[in-house]
Amino acid sequence: MKIGIVCYPTFGGSGVLATELGKALAQKGHQVHFITYREPVRLDVYVPNIFYHEVHVPTYPLFDYPPYETALASTMVDVIKNNDLDLLHVHYAIPHASAAYMAKKILEKENKKIPVITTLHGTDITLVGRDKTYAPVVTFSINESDAITAVSEDLRNETYRSFNIEKNIEVIYNFVDVSRFSRKPIDAFKKAMAPNGEKILLHVSNFRRLKRVPDVVKVFYEVQKTIPSKLLFVGDGPERPAAEELCRSLGICDEVRFVGKQEQMEDILAIGDLFLLPSEYESFGLAALEAMAAGMPVVSTNVGGLKEINIPGETGFMADVGDVATMARQVITTLKDDDTLKAFKMQAKSQAAKFDIHNIVPLYEKLYERFLR
Numbered sequence: 001m002k003i004g005i006v007c008y009p010t011f012g013g014s015g016v017l018a019t020e021l022g023k024a025l026a027q028k029g030h031q032v033h034f035i036t037y038r039e040p041v042r043l044d045v046y047v048p049n050i051f052y053h054e055v056h057v058p059t060y061p062l063f064d065y066p067p068y069e070t071a072l073a074s075t076m077v078d079v080i081k082n083n084d085l086d087l088l089h090v091h092y093a094i095p096h097a098s099a100a101y102m103a104k105k106i107l108e109k110e111n112k113k114i115p116v117i118t119t120l121h122g123t124d125i126t127l128v129g130r131d132k133t134y135a136p137v138v139t140f141s142i143n144e145s146d147a148i149t150a151v152s153e154d155l156r157n158e159t160y161r162s163f164n165i166e167k168n169i170e171v172i173y174n175f176v177d178v179s180r181f182s183r184k185p186i187d188a189f190k191k192a193m194a195p196n197g198e199k200i201l202l203h204v205s206n207f208r209r210l211k212r213v214p215d216v217v218k219v220f221y222e223v224q225k226t227i228p229s230k231l232l233f234v235g236d237g238p239e240r241p242a243a244e245e246l247c248r249s250l251g252i253c254d255e256v257r258f259v260g261k262q263e264q265m266e267d268i269l270a271i272g273d274l275f276l277l278p279s280e281y282e283s284f285g286l287a288a289l290e291a292m293a294a295g296m297p298v299v300s301t302n303v304g305g306l307k308e309i310n311i312p313g314e315t316g317f318m319a320d321v322g323d324v325a326t327m328a329r330q331v332i333t334t335l336k337d338d339d340t341l342k343a344f345k346m347q348a349k350s351q352a353a354k355f356d357i358h359n360i361v362p363l364y365e366k367l368y369e370r371f372l373r
Contacts, residue, residue, distance in 0.1 A: 001368055002031045004079060006072070006100065007091040009040040013286040014121035017151070017174050018091040019043050024177075024361045026050045033079055037068070044263055053079050069095040069102075076103035080114055086372055087115040089364075090145075093125065094134055097141035104144075115371040118145040120169070122283030122304075123210075125159050139163045146371055152305030155283040170367070173308075174284045175360035178353055181293035183270045190271040193257065199229040199335050202272040202296070204265070204287045205279075207237025212301075214239070215278040215324055217246045217256070219299075222328035224255055227335050233258045234268055269294035273341065274334055280321055282306050293352035297344035299330045309355070315348045 003025060007018035019042035022032040026049035033051045034040060043052065055075045057066040076099065079085065088103070090096035097118045107114055118141070125138075142148055142159075148169045150156040156169045194200050201220055205211040213233075220231040233243065233256065240258065247256045262268055275291035277300040282288075284305035288298045292309070298316035300306050312318050317330035334344055 002083060002085045004033045004035055004085045004088045006035045006096045009036045009038040014092045015040055016042055023047050024357055033083055035075055035079055041263060069099045073099040073102040077106050080107060087368055089117045091119045092121055093138050093142060097145060098137050101141050101144045115146040117147045118142060120150045120155055120159055122155060125162060143167060147367060151284040152308050154305045172363050173355055173360060174286045175355050175357045176289050176293045176352055177357045178293045181266050181269060181290060183266050185270040186267060193232060193271060194230050199227055199273045200271055201229055201231045201274050201276055203276045204234040207235055207239040209239060210280045212278045212280055213243045214246050216276050217243055218324045219276060219327045221250050221252055223331045226332050231256045234262050236260050272296045274331060285309055289352055289355055292348040295345040295349045297334050297348050299327050315351045
């Protein structure tokens with residue numbers, strides 16, 4: 001098959017999932033064409049059968065805001081025609097699904113039919129899509145897609161609650177390449193972070209308000225009173241300064257390290273003992289799943305799609321949003337002795353294996369084939 005994939009090229013879950021899906025499809029012999037404004041961050045190695053098409057947006061004095069959606073639709077038309085694509089798979093409703101609809105209608109005038117599959121990832125529904133400015137376009141473009149998928153049951157239900165969707169939304173879960181994250185920790189790296197054998201807690205996110213990054217600091221502050229430990233922050237975003245200031249005010253700067261955005265997550269996750277994710281909402285929780293694949297139990301909030309991957313008492317624990325005290329107690333329970341921690345680590349890896357890339361990618365192939373037939 002010749003598949004066009006449209007996504008955001010950033011560190012967010014939708015871009016990561018779309019890129020990993022494209023790489024997996026290419027390795028299975030399909031021809032994959034990425035269409036976006038910058039090369040995706042996870043497209044970091046050469047893979048045969050993968051092509052990248054950059055969307056160029058000309059700037060004119062007439063436009064206060066360059067019309068990216070129009071440029072994207074035109075690029076889609078060009079790539080589809082010149083590479084004879086079989087279908088388009090767009091990730092994130094805005095503006096990808098609406099631009100795909102425009103491209104589809106343009107191609108119909110030239111007697112070229114192109115199926116469009118839209119995958120919903122989270123904030124395109126729970127945040128941006130609910131804005132009255134975008135809601136009518138989101139609803140229309142989703143309904144005009146030939147197939148709609150969501151990355152969790154919770155997101156599927158939330159979409160039906162929030163929009164007048166007339167079509168069936170299929171759930172195809174996010175996935176993780178378990179083999180990629182099954183690495184032994186680099187001793188020098190772990191020693192540099194925890195020179196005296198302290199436990200290492202991790203948090204990975206885009207540091208937006210929704211992630212409740214200060215709660216990570218508050219939980220760790222309580223934990224380190226009982227268990228010698230270090231906290232490693234991976235990622236960056238608007239809430240980082242507040243988290244750094246909180247570390248200073250609590251006097252724990254020596255125990256916390258901010259390493260910014262990182263691409264080689266498998267090496268970083270390999271040194272961790274426990275993953276913290278106190279988010280207000282997660283449509284799925286891809287960062288948590290990758291942590292579990294690396295053998296880390298997860299202490300998270302009991303929101304959104306996290307309830308579908310994190311099993312309390314087996315792969316970690318869950319608490320209400322903002323309940324820092326409970327989360328701290330749960331972390332201490334998990335880390336209190338090596339046997340308990342080892343059991344949690346094994347169960348986390350076992351749960352992650354259910355979402356392995358080799359189990360999920362064939363579901364997308366089956367969906368594609370339905371429309372090609």
